[in-house]
Amino acid sequence: MGSLGSPRSTSIPNSKPSATQNAQVSELETSPSPFPRNLLADKTHMSRSESAKKKIKNKEILKPKIVTGDVGYVLEDVPHFSDYIPGVPSHPNPLQDNPAYSVVKQYFVDVDDTVSQKIVVKQNSKKGTHFRRAGPRQKVYFESDEVQACIVTCGGLCPGLNTVVRELVCALFDIYGVTKILGIKGGYKGFYSCNTIELTPKKVNDIHKRGGTILGTSRGGHDTVKIVDAIQDRGINHVYIIGGDGTQKGAAMIYEEIQRRGLKVAVVGIPKTIDNDIEVIDKSFGFDTAVEEAQKAIYAAHVEAESHENGIGLVKLMGRNSGFIAMYATLASRDVDCCLIPESPFHLEGEGGLLEFIEKRLKENGHMVIVVAEGAGQDLIADSLRNTNHDASGNKLLLDVGLWLSQKIKEYFSGKKKMRVNLKYIDPTYMIRAVPSNASDNIYCTLLAHSAVHGAMAGYTGFTVGSVNGRHAYIPYHRITEKQKKVVITDRMWARLLSSTNQPSFLSHEFIKNVKGEETDLGSHFYLENEYALCNGSITDAIEKM
Ligand SMILES: Nc1ncnc2c1ncn2[C@@H]1O[C@H](COP(=O)(O)OP(=O)(O)O)[C@@H](O)[C@H]1O
Ligand SMILES: O=P(O)(O)OC[C@H]1O[C@](O)(COP(=O)(O)O)[C@@H](O)[C@@H]1O
Numbered sequence: 001m002g003s004l005g006s007p008r009s010t011s012i013p014n015s016k017p018s019a020t021q022n023a024q025v026s027e028l029e030t031s032p033s034p035f036p037r038n039l040l041a042d043k044t045h046m047s048r049s050e051s052a053k054k055k056i057k058n059k060e061i062l063k064p065k066i067v068t069g070d071v072g073y074v075l076e077d078v079p080h081f082s083d084y085i086p087g088v089p090s091h092p093n094p095l096q097d098n099p100a101y102s103v104v105k106q107y108f109v110d111v112d113d114t115v116s117q118k119i120v121v122k123q124n125s126k127k128g129t130h131f132r133r134a135g136p137r138q139k140v141y142f143e144s145d146e147v148q149a150c151i152v153t154c155g156g157l158c159p160g161l162n163t164v165v166r167e168l169v170c171a172l173f174d175i176y177g178v179t180k181i182l183g184i185k186g187g188y189k190g191f192y193s194c195n196t197i198e199l200t201p202k203k204v205n206d207i208h209k210r211g212g213t214i215l216g217t218s219r220g221g222h223d224t225v226k227i228v229d230a231i232q233d234r235g236i237n238h239v240y241i242i243g244g245d246g247t248q249k250g251a252a253m254i255y256e257e258i259q260r261r262g263l264k265v266a267v268v269g270i271p272k273t274i275d276n277d278i279e280v281i282d283k284s285f286g287f288d289t290a291v292e293e294a295q296k297a298i299y300a301a302h303v304e305a306e307s308h309e310n311g312i313g314l315v316k317l318m319g320r321n322s323g324f325i326a327m328y329a330t331l332a333s334r335d336v337d338c339c340l341i342p343e344s345p346f347h348l349e350g351e352g353g354l355l356e357f358i359e360k361r362l363k364e365n366g367h368m369v370i371v372v373a374e375g376a377g378q379d380l381i382a383d384s385l386r387n388t389n390h391d392a393s394g395n396k397l398l399l400d401v402g403l404w405l406s407q408k409i410k411e412y413f414s415g416k417k418k419m420r421v422n423l424k425y426i427d428p429t430y431m432i433r434a435v436p437s438n439a440s441d442n443i444y445c446t447l448l449a450h451s452a453v454h455g456a457m458a459g460y461t462g463f464t465v466g467s468v469n470g471r472h473a474y475i476p477y478h479r480i481t482e483k484q485k486k487v488v489i490t491d492r493m494w495a496r497l498l499s500s501t502n503q504p505s506f507l508s509h510e511f512i513k514n515v516k517g518e519e520t521d522l523g524s525h526f527y528l529e530n531e532y533a534l535c536n537g538s539i540t541d542a543i544e545k546m
């Protein structure tokens with residue numbers, strides 16, 4: 001495989017590809033890396049001529065790096081420049097000369113350190129899946145003045161976005177002496193349709209105290225080729241992408257295109273989602289803040305409900321497909337009588353239905369509080385209303401379960417029951433995600449940002465950073481994006497919720513029978529509550545041993 005031709009023909013005025021961004025590489029005969037390799041890196045600058053584009057398009061990308069060891073040890077590793085850029089030079093890490101780190105006993109993470117996905121084990125358990133431990137390495141693959149970094153925030157808002165931006169800038173600046181850092185405005189489409197802003201520690205000094213993102217965000221607009229062209233044109237070689245599951249899928253495509261073009265550009269994802277629906281990681285930043293903020297709405301609903309005869313406080317919380325916010329806000333509050341999430345189907349009418357339970361609870365206590373995740377009961381609403389709308393990113397636009405439920409409850413009691421109820425519906429949806437992150441999320445954001453920067457400087461790319469069992473790790477994109485994390489209703493955490501609210505499970509016998517019949521891999525778990533499932537790996541086992 002040879003050079004793809006002449007230097008890039010189109011470019012933004014005053015910007016040219018940096019010499020180091022396009023690695024000087026030659027045909028790869030043997031690999032210093034122990035991993036399977038099916039990609040040969042391109043030579044020097046790319047041309048955007050049609051034939052060159054075609055060649056790039058047809059190039060295969062690296063296969064996932066899976067390393068196996070003794071006793072069933074598996075490392076799901078992340079790509080490194082040395083996998084596709086032979087002879088890529090390295091340098092000593094400047095961290096060792098940083099006065100702040102002078103007292104640290106061990107500056108660097110050992111190259112062999114990995115983080116286990118499964119921590120509850122039996123005596124004879126296999127070692128199972130591991131991820132590369134995050135942190136500074138002895139060698140870095142960029143000189144400070146060679147780095148041109150950029151940061152983008154995509155998808156919905158989440159508390160902590162500004163903190164991550166701030167800490168990325170500060171880590172690059174303070175630890176690695178990087179001074180060229182660009183903010184991409186307005187999400188993915190900002191790469192090719194907006195101006196950039198220069199980011200310095202001074203500019204970002206106070207931003208963690210503000211909600212939202214100073215960079216702006218958007219849904220839709222992911223055009224891989226245009227984005228990578230912009231990255232190349234601006235000479236960017238560190239791309240930090242903060243966003244949820246959709247964003248990480250987009251980041252994976254950017255990384256693949258960059259690898260196809262043979263560029264020395266690190267693509268690093270920092271997972272953001274208020275719904276906490278990202279697999280593998282313990283939890284996402286901003287989640288704790290959102291749960292805390294939701295307490296205010298639940299408190300108000302409880303005060304209102306308690307103060308009226310047959311008072312019902314109904315609170316709708318975010319959670320498109322995963323009910324983590326509703327579940328944790330309910331557990332934290334202790335004022336909630338019933339929590340409804342997308343993972344646990346319910347029915348309204350008849351024996352064992354929601355309306356019957358509301359009536360019972362009102363008769364017992366005189367008031368009640370219901371928390372509903374926005375994605376709950378969508379199948380029931382869809383029966384009465386047609387809904388085929390999607391947002392710019394392709395996410396299904398949900399119908400308002402809170403309004404629908406309020407209507408159904410009122411109809412039920414004013415109809416044949418002739419019972420007067422006083423229902424107050426509170427929808428704090430955007431309030432819980434528009435706030436600045438709390439103290440613990442701020443620290444989490446800082447660690448994520450530092451891990452991201454250390455990984456990029458150490459030459460890793462094509463990964464998302466996240467906490468796995470409390471240790472920070474580099475996780476390949478496909479592990480984050482292959483499925484969404486959901487509340488496991490056969491998990492003891494959901495059982496704890498049911499026992500705290502004393503609500504019925506609403507599950508039909510048929511549903512339980514179906515779930516019991518399913519053999520599903522329960523690989524990762526929020527807060528690792530499901531020890532049984534982790535040991536045995538099936539819903540059936542989890543249910544039987546609960
Ligand atoms: N499957 C996908 N492939 C590539 N890009 C995607 C994909 N899904 C979403 N995106 C892009 O990621 C960005 C954010 O996605 P979205 O689903 O809105 O939020 P989130 O990342 O928070 O889940 C959008 O710009 C969207 O175009
Ligand atoms: O109004 P928007 O911005 O589309 O946001 C609403 C959605 O954003 C979320 O908070 C999270 O979405 P993402 O994590 O995919 O950005 C959902 O819970 C909610 O449905």
Ligand SMILES: [Mg+2]
Binds near residue numbers: 155244245246
């Ligand atoms: Mg999403």
